[in-house]
Amino acid sequence: MGSIIDSGITVDELVAGLDAMHVSGYSLHSQKTQRGGLEGTHLEVILDSEGKKKHQLQDFIALVEKSDLSDSVIERSVAVFQRLAEAESLVHGVPVEETHLHELGTLDTLVDVVGSVLGLEMLGINDMYCSSFPLGSGTVKTEHGVLPVPAPATAALFSLANAPVVPLSPDLPNTGEMVTPTGAAILTVLAKFERSTFDVKNIGYGLGTRNPKQYPNAMALWITESIATPSSQGLRLLETNIDDMSPEILGYVQEKLMEMGARDVWFTPIQMKKNRPAVMLSLIVPGEIEGEVVKLMMRETSTLGIRVRDIARHEAERKVKDIETSLGKVVVKLKEFNGETIAAMPEYESVKSLAAAKEMSLTNVFKIVQYEAEEKFGLH
Numbered sequence: 414m415g416s417i418i419d420s421g422i423t424v425d426e427l428v429a430g431l432d433a434m435h436v437s438g439y440s441l442h443s444q445k446t447q448r449g450g451l452e453g454t455h456l457e458v459i460l461d462s463e464g465k466k467k468h469q470l471q472d473f474i475a476l477v478e479k480s481d482l483s484d485s486v487i488e489r490s491v492a493v494f495q496r497l498a499e500a501e502s503l504v505h506g507v508p509v510e511e512t513h514l515h516e517l518g519t520l521d522t523l524v525d526v527v528g529s530v531l532g533l534e535m536l537g538i539n540d541m542y543c544s545s546f547p548l549g550s551g552t553v554k555t556e557h558g559v560l561p562v563p564a565p566a567t568a569a570l571f572s573l574a575n576a577p578v579v580p581l582s583p584d585l586p587n588t589g590e591m592v593t594p595t596g597a598a599i600l601t602v603l604a605k606f607e608r609s610t611f612d613v614k615n616i617g618y619g620l621g622t623r624n625p626k627q628y629p630n631a632m633a634l635w636i637t638e639s640i641a642t643p644s645s646q647g648l649r650l651l652e653t654n655i656d657d658m659s660p661e662i663l664g665y666v667q668e669k670l671m672e673m674g675a676r677d678v679w680f681t682p683i684q685m686k687k688n689r690p691a692v693m694l695s696l697i698v699p700g701e702i703e704g705e706v707v708k709l710m711m712r713e714t715s716t717l718g719i720r721v722r723d724i725a726r727h728e729a730e731r732k733v734k735d736i737e738t739s740l741g742k743v744v745v746k747l748k749e750f751n752g753e754t755i756a757a758m759p760e761y762e763s764v765k766s767l768a769a770a771k772e773m774s775l776t777n778v779f780k781i782v783q784y785e786a787e788e789k790f791g792l793h
Contacts, residue, residue, distance in 0.1 A: 414525065415619025416634035417532035418443050419454035430531045431524065433481040438464030438520050441528075446620060449629030453618025464520035470498050470512060473523045482531065489530045489603060497598045500569035517595060525595050533603070536636065543604035545577040546597065551587030566594040574601035585627055611637035647700035648676070650724045651707070653716040654683060656691030663692065666713050673709065674702050697724065733760070738785045740767055740778060745786045757786040 418424060424443045443456045477490045501512035514522065533541070549562040563571070567590075571578055576597075581588060614636050621630035655663070667678045676697040685691045694714070698706050707719055730749040735742055744763035748756040759782045768778040787793055 414441075414528045414532055415443070415454040415456040416617040416632050417529065417536060417619070418456055418617070419619060420536060420615055420617030420634055420636055422532055422535050424456075426535065427528060427532055430482075430535060431528055434476055434523075434527065435480065436476060436520070436523070438462075438466075439524055441524075448620045448624055448631050449626075451618060451620075451629040451631050453620045453631055455620040455622070457622075458521040458524050460520055466520075467518040468514070468520070468523070469518065470494055470514055471510075473526075476523065477527060482527070483534065486527065486531050486534055490527045493526045493530070493598045493602045496570065496573065496602050497566075497594065499573055500566045500594065500598070503569045503573070504565045522595055526599060529599050530603070538636070541600075541604035542608075543576075543600050543606055545579040545606070546571060546600075547588075547591045548578050548580050549588045549591035550581055550585070551589050553590040562588075562590050563592060563597075564590065564594060567592055567597045570594060570597040570601050574606070576601055577606050588625070588628075589623070611635075614638050648724050648726065649698050649700055649703050650695065650722045651698060651703070651710070652693055652695045652720045653710065653714070653718065654685060654691055654693050655714060655716060656685045656689045657715050662713070663694070666694070666710070669709060669713065670696055670698075670706060673706060674699065675706065697726075729755075736786060736789055738782050740771055740773075740781060743767055743782050743786075745782075747790065754790050754792070757783070757790050757792060759783055759786060 414427070418427065424441050428441055438461055440459045440461075441456060442459055443454050445452065446455050447453075474491050474494050477487055477494075480487065482490070495509075497514070497517065498509045498512045501507075501514070502509045505512065546563075551562050552559045553562050553564050555564065570576075581591075616636070617634045619632045619634065621632075623630050663680065667680075670678045676699070678694075678696040681693040681695065683691050683693050694710075694716075696706070703721070710716060710719060732747045732749060734745050734747060736745050744760040746758045746760055747754050748758070759779060764779050764782055765775060767782070768775045771778065
């Protein structure tokens, strides 16, 4: 929340938004200050005697669900609390519905979670990308006694999200806790842990309470306008060179690979040793079917080895719509990127059937349908 306020949202605006929960017992106090020479905002949630009363996870979820917050803030906030419950269940070996929040049971946890989700919405942030979590070192005091850092609940949250972590430099002394369970729950639910390409427009710094001499106790929130992120989706590029197989067999292999779930399969003419003409068989597959695909390639082709690379790619979203045209109903494939429809293409079999029914040339029907589809979706 400190980084959100440092990015341009005022405390009063955030408090006004949180009033939609109709909850009392807390106040927010922010201060511009420094940590390690880095200027930012330190935000404190101050509780009165009412706010210090202990609550259970279901209490917080009930307060959020019956609030006047937006649907998206309610959904995301509840997801964070449910993730916290999953972590506590994992650590203590009890069913999720029997978990207790212990140190996290006071009202500041509710404010931390909902305030962060709400603040991000107020900033207009739709997607978040997070760097690796610092592990920290040393110990932390809890209701269960002194525990190693990261705390078991925090470590469980890392595990549940398969989140990347980084150890600290051995030159740093024992840092204590650098990621809290609440912070880990918020980020593992809201953020993606992948590299992205973006244009930076603003940076807000949220400052922690501790002020160590060796490093700035701060979190940076980078606000961007445009993001172009290749999506890996666990994809693999498999390639092999073949110079001694019948084209008919290669065609069969291509069909089988597509049936297995390959995203794409293609052949490239190449020359191999002794100037032999050959082909390079290339395919993109999800990582989970790589093993089965390799088995098929080894069984059905003459290859002795297959090259493998992890890949990422930019992807447009594809949607299929039925639309009415002057010639009749037709299926159209829409191409969308960054939430914008950028192309409409009539589906071949649908246009073919329409041309036959109208006894018109396929070319003319295609032109008419494409023009009307583009007009319908504002592409002219």
